[in-house]
Amino acid sequence: MKKRNYSLWCGALVILSLLLNGCYSKKELVYLQNSEFNNEYPTTIKNRRPEYRIQINDVLQIDVRNPDPTTTALFSKNNGQLVNGNVNPAYLYLAGYSVDDRGFINIPIVGTVKVDGLTVNEAETLVQTEIDKYLNNASVEVKLVSFKISVLGEVKSPGYYLIYNGQANILEALAMAGDITQFGSRDDIKLIRQTSDGSEVIMLDLRDSELMNSKYFFLLPNDVLYVEPNKEQLKRSNLEPLTIVFSALTTLALFVNAYVNIRNNTP
The missing domain is CATH 1.10.287 (Helix Hairpins)
Known part of the structure; x- marks a missing residue:
């Protein structure tokens, strides 16, 4: 016996x-830990938002407005389906202005305009200058509509997501993907970023509140987040x-x- x-x-x-x-311990699971956080006064952390510059294969939406809608229609593609972000990603390519392999977009009447390497605001100013040569009292608005990020690994809904508000941070990206599963590592998040020199890879720790002060806290178009499995x-x-x-x-x-x-x- x-x-x-x-x-x-x-x-x-x-x-x-x-x-x-x-x-699991609380220390392993809680995001953005900082002993200075309290319920009496807020803790300010200065963000370093990266400045995105337009690259080849980006897609821009250009909206030209003028008192004469007939004349305006000559400069604008039909963007009527871009309502509240409810749009098929394929339509963005068809209705937007794609940056070609030389860094140019081709605007009706105006012709080719080089936007590669410019910020969206700089591109808007440049397009406004070109439109003013042909149209009086016109208002030009330029938006980047190819802001896409991918979230992979130990998240509930891996995949790619389109961003419509011009910027997104890591926490927002994880929220879109349903957050990290219990099997995902919070201190080993791999960020893959495309640059003019190639792919840039950095490991991030979501538990450290200093991440909010990093230039990698805010995402750029075509960023890829990969959540590695944890040790457990x-x-x-x-x-x-x-x-x-x-x-x-x-x-x-x-x-x-x-x-x-x-x-x-x-x-």
Whole structure:
């Protein structure tokens, strides 16, 4: 009987160890931790918002307005479907102005305008100057409509998301993706950013409030966020085959002990 009780205790210890491996502390899960945060006064953290410059293959929406709608229509593509952001991504390409591989957009009447390397505001000023040559009292508005980010890894809804408000930070991106799962690492978030020199990769820690002071807190078009699995998830994955082995051995031990007890009790 003692041997069988010993086997049962072994099985219980295996289950207990698995449960303990699945435990999380508050320090591992809470975002933007800072001992200075309190409920008496706000803590100000100065953000460093990156300045995005238009790149090849970006898509711009250009809205030209004038008292004469007939004349205005000559300069504007039909953007009527761009309402409250409810638009098929393919339509953005068809209705917008794509930056070609030389960095130009082609505006009706005006012709080609080089916008590669400009900010959206600078591009708006340039297009306004060009439109003023052909149209009096016109108002020009330029927006980047190809602001797309991708969120992958241990999140509830991985995929790509279009941003319609001109800027987004990491927390907003994770919110769109349904937040990080319990198996995702909060201190190993990989940000992949496209630059003129290639791909830039940096690891971010969501638990550190200093992240809000980083130039990487705000996302840029075509950024990719990858949430790596946490250590507990890796341990769980490695323990699964061991659990099967331990369960089999425990079951075998119970059968052996039962057989031995029967043999010992047989006259």
